[in-house]
Amino acid sequence: MPQQNKGMKNQYDVVVIGAGIGGLTCGAFLAKEGMSVLIAEQQSKPGGYCTSFLRNGFTFNVGFDFFVGAERGGMFDKLLDELGLKDEMQFVDLAPPSRIAGSDYNLPLTPLEDLAAELKKMFPGDVQNIDTFFQDCKAVTSEILALAEPSPDLLGIGGKIGVMIKFLFKSPNVKKYGGQSYREALKKYFKEPKLRAILASLDHYDPGWAATEPMKVVGFPAFQYPRGGSQALADVFSNGVKKHGGELALKSTITKIMVENGKAVGVQLGDGSRVNARYVVSNVDARQTFLQLIGEKYLTSKFVKELNNERLSAPVLLVSLGVDMDLKAMGFDGTSIVYNRSDNVDDVWGGDPEKCSLWIMMHSLRDPSHAPAGKATVQLMTQFPYNYMDYWKREMNGTRGKEYSEIKDALASKLIVAAEEVVPQLSKHIVCKDIATPLTFERYTSNSEGACYGWFPGPKGKLRSQKTPIKNLYQAGHWTFPGGSIFAVALSGRNAARLVLKDTR
Ligand SMILES: Cc1cc2nc3c(=O)[nH]c(=O)nc-3n(C[C@H](O)[C@H](O)[C@H](O)COP(=O)(O)OP(=O)(O)OC[C@H]3O[C@@H](n4cnc5c(N)ncnc54)[C@H](O)[C@@H]3O)c2cc1C
Structure with missing residues (x-):
């Protein structure tokens, strides 16, 4: 059992459980706004899935390969800027981030025009389909970005109707592809089985995911790698938390979210000590958050059933x-x-x-x-x-x-x-x-079954809210809106901070 951090106060405005990128981003934004913030992390370093480990002088990421949005003016770049962290992080531009290789091909993932040109040479019977698909990938990316920002949770009824109108009338590609799995879409739009297999490997996503998931990633204009590896990125965010006056307690496992009158009022640590808080933000596995830290007695049986039955993303x-x-x-x-x-x-x-x-x-x-x-x-x-x-x-x-x-x-x-x-x-x-193995990923991060991206983002998946059935408890990270990946959880962390701030004003 890790040692608890003895330096914590017994009252904070906000306690964030977990120092994944979602939790760190949330904590940094709240601390910047002058709130007293504690981030409690069970491990000895921050980052969750965005950490690195050292072996015999080698530094390895725990799986992270590349991410999006950090190009000048990109959403991640702006987010770093808002936190005053832009100059503390350097990125390596990847062009292309990956190549897709098989027995008789070796294709660049980007620019998409180059990939399309190569594929058209290989599969002349699918020329038109290839052109359409790559145009649609770019359209899916911009439609999703427009729909996800600002978060629907932050909107009033008028804003929510606006998002619905945007979805119905200005998002034809999200509508076209979002309701089918990537496997189904590939089968529907391409004749050649081998072409389908190549396109199924555009990103390391299960072909059972909604088609919009891999499509939105390849539609981004640029891809980056953080200099220093994924730990460097997590360290910049944790420095951001501290720079703005927040506290990060490592080796500090939360075992319970305290609830009074249907409202989260603090957390309990592994040693039994308690920390009071006006708000709690959970950046950890959704099943752990509700079934272990909160407890079934505070939840409806429908909600518990959904948590238990919902499919997880693959490890x-x-x-x-x-x-x-x-x-x-x-x-x-x-x-x-x-x-x-x-x-x-x-x-x-x-x-x-x-x-x-x-x-x-x-x-x-x-x-x-x-x-x-x-x-x-x-x-x-x-x-696997x-x-x-x-x-x-x-x-x-x-x-x-x-x-x-x-x-x-x-x-x-x-x-x-x-x-x-x-x-x-x-x-x-x-x-x-x-x-x-998947067991290793689960052991280090407590993500159920080592799920890499939170819930399985299948077709017709539901829009998850960062609000929870417990008042003053919010979620940040890949188990909630807008989903998995470093880029997405950073947005999720900022949204969670905005929800708390909105509540206090
Ligand atoms: C192998 C792999 C490869 C990936 N590759 C990429 C990639 O190339 N690009 C990309 O953008 N994304 C990638 N992802 C996805 C991305 O890394 C995740 O979606 C994202 O990092 C999840 O962040 P998070 O904030 O939700 O929390 P997590 O990273 O899950 O962190 C949660 C934190 O909470 C802590 N915690 C859990 N329980 C407790 C508790 N009770 N008390 C205190 N602390 C607790 C954990 O120790 C952990 O630090 C990959 C993921 C994996 C697993």
């Missing part, structure tokens, strides 16, 4: 390797590679170690500080089931024993062999190895 298997290789001399430049071993959409992110696509990341080429001189980082990632081999043969009490290690070692070896088709001789140059 991943991540193999992080420190290697003594000169990747640059081998022709790599830090562009990630999505390596497709199958021409079937269902294999792409299907969790079969023999067939699934591999996301190959070489971040030390983007930022040499990630590896000792003369060495490099290589990470292999693929979507939480319940693989009877929950990875973990013990009844959740601990992981010899069988667990054997399963993950065997899987990692298979993925490394597969990756050698892209990075020859990889297995002979490994000087350090770390394997993270």
Whole structure:
């Protein structure tokens, strides 16, 4: 059990549970507005899924590859500016962020015009469909941005009607694609199965997601990588919290949200101590927030049932390797590679170690500080089931024993062999190895089943509110509006702060 931080006061305006990017952004905005803020984080460092870890002199992100909105004037750039943090963060522009490679192709993800040109050469029977699809991707991005800003939670009845009108009459592409899964859309709009498989690997999203999810990402104009890796980004936000007078308590697990008369009034920590607050913002897993920290007795049975039955986004298997290789001399430049071993959409992110696509990341080429001189980082990632081999043969009490290690070692070896088709001789140059399973992701962040992006964003998914059934309790992060990704949770954190501020005025 981590030690509790003894330096906290017993009363704050706001306690934020969890120092993911959503929680940190929320805390930084509230502190900037003069509120007394405590962010309680169970781990020894801030960032949640946006952290990095060190092994033998190598720095690895916990899966993060690239994000959007940080170009000059982009929404993330503006958000950093509002917090006075713009000069504290540097980004590497990625053009393209990734390439999609298969047995007989190697295509740049961006610019979309280049990808479209290559695909049209490969699939002449789908020329018109390819043009339409990429135009629609860009349109989906701008329509979604227009719909999501400002957050519907912050609008009055007139504003909400305005959003509805915008959706009905000015968002034809969101309407066209949002109601179908990406798999269905690909089948409907493209003739060639192989083309569908290539397009299914545009981003590391399950093809069962609403088609608008991958489409909106590729429609962004630019992609960035934070210099220093994902931890650097989280550290900038935590410095922002402190710069504005907020407090960040690490190694501080919240075990309960205190409720009085249907209203959140504070939190309880792992050691039983209590901290009072006028508002509580939860940046943690939604099931944990409501079923454990709040408790079913404060919730309707319908709400509890929904929490238990709702589908989660998929977790991943991540193999992080420190290697003594000169990747640059081998022709790599830090562009990630999505390596497709199958021409079937269902294999792409299907969790079969023999067939699934591999996301190959070489971040030390983007930022040499990630590896000792003369060495490099290589990470292999693929979507992988939480319940693989009877929950990875973990013990009844959740601990992981010899069988667990054997399963993950065997899987990692298979993925490394597969990756050698892209990075020859990889297995002979490994000087350090770390394997993270869905259980690892869950253990470190308490995200249910290691879900990477919160709830599963399927077609016709519901618009989630950051308000909760408990008064003065709000949510921030990827379990609520507008969804998963660093960009989205930062917006979510700012929205949560605005909701609290609106309430106080
Ligand atoms: C493998 C992987 C790859 C990804 N790749 C990308 C990418 O390339 N680009 C991108 O934009 N997004 C990516 N994402 C998604 C993105 O990282 C997440 O959507 C986002 O970081 C989630 O942020 P969050 O604020 O919701 O909280 P989280 O990151 O989930 O953080 C929650 C925090 O709460 C803490 N906590 C939990 N319970 C408690 C408690 N009881 N008390 C105190 N603290 C608690 C946790 O320790 C954690 O620090 C990826 C995610 C994964 C897992």
